[in-house]
Amino acid sequence: xxxxxxxxxxxEHAIAWRLAQDAERHDIYCAPGNAGTxxxxxxxxxxxxxxxxxxAWARAHNPDLVVVGPEAPLVKGLVDALLSIGVPTFxxxxxxxxxxxxxxxxxxxxxxxxxxxGRAETFTDAAAAKAALPAFGLPVVIKADGLAAGKxxxxxxxxxxxxxxxxxxxxxxxxxxxxxxxLIEEFLHGEECSILAMVDGERAVLLPSSQDHKRVFDGDRxxxxxxxxxxxxAPVVTDDKLPLIKEKIILPVVRELKRRGIVYRGILYxxxxxxxxxxxxxxxxxxSGSTVNVVEFxxxxxxxxxxxxxxxxxxxxxxxxxxxxxxxxxxxDIVVRPEAAATVIxxxxxxxxxxxxxxxxxxxxxxxxxxxxxxGTQATDAGLVTAGGRVLSVTGLGADLRTAVDRAYAGVAxxxxxxxxxxxxxxHRAFARG
Ligand code: AMP
Ligand code: GLY
Numbered sequence: 244x245x246x247x248x249x250x251x252x253x254x255e256h257a258i259a260w261r262l263a264q265d266a267e268r269h270d271i272y273c274a275p276g277n278a279g280t281x282x283x284x285x286x287x288x289x290x291x292x293x294x295x296x297x298x299a300w301a302r303a304h305n306p307d308l309v310v311v312g313p314e315a316p317l318v319k320g321l322v323d324a325l326l327s328i329g330v331p332t333f334x335x336x337x338x339x340x341x342x343x344x345x346x347x348x349x350x351x352x353x354x355x356x357x358x359x360x361g362r363a364e365t366f367t368d369a370a371a372a373k374a375a376l377p378a379f380g381l382p383v384v385i386k387a388d389g390l391a392a393g394k395x396x397x398x399x400x401x402x403x404x405x406x407x408x409x410x411x412x413x414x415x416x417x418x419x420x421x422x423x424x425x426l427i428e429e430f431l432h433g434e435e436c437s438i439l440a441m442v443d444g445e446r447a448v449l450l451p452s453s454q455d456h457k458r459v460f461d462g463d464r465x466x467x468x469x470x471x472x473x474x475x476x477a478p479v480v481t482d483d484k485l486p487l488i489k490e491k492i493i494l495p496v497v498r499e500l501k502r503r504g505i506v507y508r509g510i511l512y513x514x515x516x517x518x519x520x521x522x523x524x525x526x527x528x529x530x531s532g533s534t535v536n537v538v539e540f541x542x543x544x545x546x547x548x549x550x551x552x553x554x555x556x557x558x559x560x561x562x563x564x565x566x567x568x569x570x571x572x573x574x575x576d577i578v579v580r581p582e583a584a585a586t587v588i589x590x591x592x593x594x595x596x597x598x599x600x601x602x603x604x605x606x607x608x609x610x611x612x613x614x615x616x617x618x619g620t621q622a623t624d625a626g627l628v629t630a631g632g633r634v635l636s637v638t639g640l641g642a643d644l645r646t647a648v649d650r651a652y653a654g655v656a657x658x659x660x661x662x663x664x665x666x667x668x669x670x671h672r673a674f675a676r677g
Contacts, residue, residue, distance in 0.1 A: 244561050245270040247301065248284065249321065250291045250312025251277045253588075253618035253636035254546035258310055259284040260616065261553040261560045269561055274300065278627055279617025294321045301330045308333060308565050311509070314390065317542050318344040322509075333568040334509040339500055340542040342511070346426050347388050349540050352503075356495035359533030361429035369413040373406050375427055381405075384428040387412050389421030394467070398430065431536050432526020433518030434672060436477045437548045440493045440513065441563060443572035444506040447493045448563075451555050451579050452480035453548040454672065459595060461668045468595045469633055472669035473551040474585040474644060478676055479517050484535055488513065492537060508568055512541035512548075523672055550616050550636040551586040555579055583644040585651045587637045587669050588618070592662030594632030602629040602661040613639045613654030629660055644673055 246269050248259045256279040259271050263283040274297055276286035289296040292315050301309060309325055311317055311334035320337040334340075341348045353360045361384070366372035376383060385408035387395030395418050399405035405427075412422035435457075439450040454477035459465040480488075492513055500507045518525060519534040529536050544552075553560070558578035566572045591598035604627045607615055616638065619631015635658065639650025648670050655665055 244307040244565070245272075245304065246561060247272045247274060247287070247297075247304075247306045247309045248276075248280070248312060249274050249297060249309060249316060251275045251280070252312070252546060253616040253633065254544050254549040255312040256280050256616040256618075257550045257553045257636070258312060258544065260614070261556065265559050265561050267559065267561070272304075272306070277617045278620040278622040279615070281622065292316050292319060294319055294324050297321060298324050298328060301325055302328060306330060308561065308568060310334070310564055312543060314340065314343050314541065314543050318390065331565060331568045333564045335507045335542050336505065338505045339507040342496070342540040343542040344390055345388055346386050346539070347424060350426065352496055352499050353537060356499035358492050358495055358537055359529070359531040359535065360537040361431050362530045363426045363428040365424055365426050367413065367424050369409050372409045372413065372425060372427060376402060376405055379427055379429060382430040384430055385409060385412070386426045386428060387418045387422035388424035388426060389418070391418045391421045394418075395421060396467070429530055431516040431518070431529050431538060432524065433516045434479045434522035434524070435538060436480050436515050436517060437473075437545050438480070438488055438493075438513045438515060439544060439548065439552060440489070440511045441567045441572060441577065442493070442497055442507055442509060442511045443567045443570045444501065444508050445497065445570070446572050447489060447497060447511070448572060448574055448577045449485060449489055449493070450552050450577065451475045452477040453545070453552050454479070455545065455548055456666060456669060461666050466595055468590075470545070470547045471588045471590065471666045472586055473545075473547045474583065474647070474670040474673065475548070475551040475555055476583065478673050479522050481521065484517070487535055488515070492535070496540070508570065509542065510544050512543065512545050513537055514539040514541065521676070523675055547586050547588055547636050550638050551584040554584050554614065554638055554640055555582060582640045582642060583647045584638055584640050585644065585647040585670055587651045587655050587665050588633050589635040589637060589655060589658060589663055589665045590633050591619075591629055591631070592664055598632055599662060600628070600630050603627070604629060604634070604658065604660045606657040606659050609657040610637070610654040612650045613637050615654065615658075634660070634663070644670055
């Protein structure tokens with residue numbers, strides 16, 4: 244198949260890499276790709292958000308499939324544009340991507356579909372929002388409605404923090420239009436995990452569970468990031484929860500969207516909070532009464548979850564993506580390998596705040612037992628240099644999670660650049676279970 248992957252981060256490198264592992268050979272392109280995707284695909288000089296540019300490329304090259312990685316082009320309607328010229332495309336149309344692009348819309352859909360999630364109310368007026376705060380107790384979560392690059396969520400421990408967050412969004416317009424509406428949401432206790440479901444408009448197949456590490460420092464301290472590492476499977480997602488997740492969360496959302504005239508195809512990523520006897524930490528039960536509640540939906544593969552989940556998939560990945568994109572997905576399309584996977588993000592000093600770029604990266608050729616995905620790198624005449632906050636994503640596979648983690652860290656130990664840092668406790672929640 245001729246396949247275009249849209250995007251240029253670790254997730255897209257993992258998608259292109261996994262396509263290149265298929266038994267059948269594909270002709271893989273990446274727009275714009277990065278220094279890593281160049282090894283498994285042909286990079287195309289078109290930006291991921293350049294809808295007209297991607298459509299023009301597709302018209303000229305007639306791909307069998309386009310796979311859209313990041314949320315921004317989904318929300319901008321890239322999939323709608325490609326479908327309108329007859330190109331099979333993996334990813335939801337813009338109306339479906341609103342599940343990620345508008346937290347209020349996601350709540351509306353969940354409420355209509357009876358999906359367990361935190362109780363929430365929406366406000367455009369700061370005084371009204373503050374007046375509603377006491378009913379939510381503490382901690383309480385304040386969220387900007389729109390896309391805010393992962394920074395639009397404040398978990399407030401005190402009423403003062405909550406009021407300051409409301410003022411930032413509604414009065415100071417810190418997030419622009421994305422923060423013109425805010426949600427106040429019930430704080431959910433428990434342990435988070437990620438479920439990526441492959442969806443074809445009607446059917447869904449769950450990919451293996453995973454867990455992200457959002458905080459920048461060991462022990463889940465410091466500010467939130469795009470994700471500092473992931474592993475799969477996540478033992479908090481015990482097998483008995485899978486039917487609940489599929490039947491009470493994923494499928495009702497897909498059906499509710501369809502009822503609204505939206506055929507959702509692509510990945511439906513559910514960020515879930517699990518609160519039962521096995522979760523760490525535990526806490527009071529959510530108002531919904533459910534042990535599994537939706538924290539958020541994303542309309543795409545997670546990053547770095549993808550770098551841990553895709554290496555665990557067997558079979559033909561291209562076929563699975565094409566079947567989802569064309570409405571004929573079957574359980575048999577997803578084959579899960581028994582190995583565990585762990586991914587460590589190697590980041591630039593200062594991330595998620597400001598950081599330097601252009602630092603020479605060495606040692607990648609010495610990584611033998613792990614796969615390195617490029618997140619923010621650039622190939623220059625002088626060699627590979629850093630070009631982002633998250634620079635590399637190093638994935639180990641192993642018969643068990645300990646082996647996978649050890650292989651990932653052995654890979655990381657070979658790599659060096661000025662200012663590099665990484666978390667040393669990836670998968671700690673899984674190991675805490677003993
Ligand atoms: P989101 O952008 O919605 O994923 O939120 C970012 C992070 O904030 C999540 O990964 C959670 O760690 C935290 N968070 C969001 N909503 C809640 C909630 N209702 N209860 C507890 N933590 C939350
Ligand atoms: N890993 C979190 C995300 O992709 O949004």
